[in-house]
Amino acid sequence: xxxxxxxxxxxxxxxxxxxxxxxxxxxxxxxRLAPDYTPVPVAAFEQVFESVANGKCAAxxxxxENTLHGSVHENYDHLLRYDLQIQGETFVRIVHNLIAxxxxxxxxxxxxxxxxxxxxxxxxxxxxxPSVERTPFYDTAGSVKMLMEKDLTDSAAIxxxxxxxxxxxxxxxxxxxxxxxxxxxxxxLRSKGKETSSGPAAGIRYKTSVVFSMRNMPxxxxxxxxxxxxxxxxxxxxxSRPLRxxxxxxxxxxxxxxxxxxxxxxxxxxHLAELADMWRVLGCYPAAGK
Amino acid sequence: xxxxxxxxxxxxxxxxxxxxxxxxxxxxxxxRLAPDYTPVPVAAFEQVFESVANGKCAAxxxxxENTLHGSVHENYDHLLRYDLQIQGETFVRIVHNLIAxxxxxxxxxxxxxxxxxxxxxxxxxxxxxPSVERTPFYDTAGSVKMLMEKDLTDSAAIxxxxxxxxxxxxxxxxxxxxxxxxxxxxxxLRSKGKETSSGPAAGIRYKTSVVFSMRNMPxxxxxxxxxxxxxxxxxxxxxSRPLRxxxxxxxxxxxxxxxxxxxxxxxxxxHLAELADMWRVLGCYPAAGK
Numbered sequence: 001x002x003x004x005x006x007x008x009x010x011x012x013x014x015x016x017x018x019x020x021x022x023x024x025x026x027x028x029x030x031x032r033l034a035p036d037y038t039p040v041p042v043a044a045f046e047q048v049f050e051s052v053a054n055g056k057c058a059a060x061x062x063x064x065e066n067t068l069h070g071s072v073h074e075n076y077d078h079l080l081r082y083d084l085q086i087q088g089e090t091f092v093r094i095v096h097n098l099i100a101x102x103x104x105x106x107x108x109x110x111x112x113x114x115x116x117x118x119x120x121x122x123x124x125x126x127x128x129x130p131s132v133e134r135t136p137f138y139d140t141a142g143s144v145k146m147l148m149e150k151d152l153t154d155s156a157a158i159x160x161x162x163x164x165x166x167x168x169x170x171x172x173x174x175x176x177x178x179x180x181x182x183x184x185x186x187x188x189l190r191s192k193g194k195e196t197s198s199g200p201a202a203g204i205r206y207k208t209s210v211v212f213s214m215r216n217m218p219x220x221x222x223x224x225x226x227x228x229x230x231x232x233x234x235x236x237x238x239x240s241r242p243l244r245x246x247x248x249x250x251x252x253x254x255x256x257x258x259x260x261x262x263x264x265x266x267x268x269x270x271h272l273a274e275l276a277d278m279w280r281v282l283g284c285y286p287a288a289g290k
Numbered sequence: 291x292x293x294x295x296x297x298x299x300x301x302x303x304x305x306x307x308x309x310x311x312x313x314x315x316x317x318x319x320x321x322r323l324a325p326d327y328t329p330v331p332v333a334a335f336e337q338v339f340e341s342v343a344n345g346k347c348a349a350x351x352x353x354x355e356n357t358l359h360g361s362v363h364e365n366y367d368h369l370l371r372y373d374l375q376i377q378g379e380t381f382v383r384i385v386h387n388l389i390a391x392x393x394x395x396x397x398x399x400x401x402x403x404x405x406x407x408x409x410x411x412x413x414x415x416x417x418x419x420p421s422v423e424r425t426p427f428y429d430t431a432g433s434v435k436m437l438m439e440k441d442l443t444d445s446a447a448i449x450x451x452x453x454x455x456x457x458x459x460x461x462x463x464x465x466x467x468x469x470x471x472x473x474x475x476x477x478x479l480r481s482k483g484k485e486t487s488s489g490p491a492a493g494i495r496y497k498t499s500v501v502f503s504m505r506n507m508p509x510x511x512x513x514x515x516x517x518x519x520x521x522x523x524x525x526x527x528x529x530s531r532p533l534r535x536x537x538x539x540x541x542x543x544x545x546x547x548x549x550x551x552x553x554x555x556x557x558x559x560x561h562l563a564e565l566a567d568m569w570r571v572l573g574c575y576p577a578a579g580k
Contacts (some may be wrong), residue, residue, distance in 0.1 A: 044413075067532050073360035116406055116428060123334075136405060136426045201309030221528065222512065229512030238511065241526050242357050 023141030023163030029186035086283025114158035313431030313453030319476035376573025404448035
């Protein structure tokens with residue numbers, strides 16, 4: 001048994017680990033991917049994976065890519081290292097709000113706390129309010145928590161609406177991010193052998209995620225992709241990563257539309273097995289729309 | 291004419307813009323890629339591109355990918371938007387040092403300032419020194435500058451050796467980063483038509499960088515890669531980016547070994563032109579080793 005934020009005992013079978021403070025965007029994703037589960041905040045991505053691998057939590061939610069910043073490579077590396085299964089995906093639109101303790105007025109704000117990435121994504125706001133000082137903090141939701149704990153009356157935070165709600169703060173201005181095409185894709189992870197779905201459900205589009213490595217030779221990637229392209233399987237994402245300790249050799253992560261129990265997918269993976277030095281299915285899950 | 295840090299007038303013809311404070315890792319890259327040029331620090335990546343596009347600086351140096359964090363997607367987007375040419379690349383090993391004002395002893399340090407990414411890359415140091423408080427700051431080199439300006443005696447910064455040298459600070463401990471396989475790849479950029487090299491020099495390996503988009507159809511990427519693979523051209527990097535405003539359509543950035551004046555490269559680019567919706571050569575430059 002774990003202890004929740006309020007000290008109550010919570011059932012490990014229904015816990016989902018995520019990185020950050022309560023109110024982080026990962027928690028927003030967790031509330032969609034595992035709505036009946038208790039969110040358990042941990043400090044670092046590695047601990048998120050570790051907590052599922054050692055059975056302290058039943059599931060985990062991690063960010064994998066953002067439309068402005070690209071892939072979260074640390075998490076791709078953890079997917080390789082920990083033998084967990086991707087069980088679901090969701091896209092969360094990143095909406096940054098200006099948040100302050102109740103009663104604090106917009107005109108009182110001289111300082112705004114948030115994670116540097118969030119501060120950078122609200123540049124137009126700071127250009128329009130040059131007297132407001134941008135103050136880097138370790139976490140978006142954590143900056144709301146801090147404001148409330150210290151009861152600051154001259155400061156605001158930039159964070160999710162969920163963070164405002166959790167800590168009892170007030171949204172002074174909604175959606176102050178520069179670019180509205182700011183989405184983060186999250187994965188739901190579980191231990192192997194604890195898959196919830198069996199076969200594909202009718203009418204649902206599935207994605208399969210695979211990692212593989214090839215020797216660095218001309219046309220290596222082209223050959224690997226032939227396993228999918230010659231079978232009309234549609235790739236939705238490709239990511240290359242330098243192989244640690246082997247400069248110039250690459251790992252490839254691909255996602256394609258298909259269920260691992262489809263005969264075509266089975267043939268494609270068999271073909272990939274012939275060509276690749278190493279390969280592994282990271283998961284098969286219902287494809288989400290933005 | 292521009293004014294340098296010390297107020298002296300500097301010749302625009304020999305200036306190179308980079309993002310960050312003096313002493314940033316981008317300046318380390320600039321000192322290799324444009325050693326005779328005066329480095330001009332600017333606040334944001336967009337301003338770096340802007341300053342070359344509007345002729346305020348002759349060249350720019352930008353980070354494009356890091357072995358731990360992956361691609362700097364913002365800069366891939368700027369490469370597309372601004373019509374500059376990549377003229378060179380270099381790999382800089384990211385070495386984080388513990389830096390303090392002269393005379394400050396290691397035992398006096400209670401607080402360490404740096405960019406959150408740098409603080410995260412030195413986790414082992416903070417685990418071994420639990421009494422030291424990690425304090426996020428907007429910039430690595432900027433944290434050294436601040437320590438020196440305020441003459442703090444209980445604090446240190448994490449930054450490059452160049453930052454210590456520029457601001458007259460002292461390195462208390464070298465190379466405190468967790469992972470030594472931490473490299474950043476940088477590009478040297480110039481305006482089109484201001485290319486320094488003409489044809490390929492003998493004995494030098496060249497890279498060509500291309501961006502292209504394909505309609506989202508099964509096998510689209512496979513077909514595009516055939517233009518290179520069927521000619522035995524070796525891809526060194528592939529990056530996919532969602533096309534802004536067109537969810538599910540992708541832009542691809544590829545680097546391959548070859549000079550744009552080689553007949554094989556010309557044929558490959560002609561073939562790509564047949565297949566792609568849009569394509570552009572971003573540059574052709576001598577390939578660097580790590």
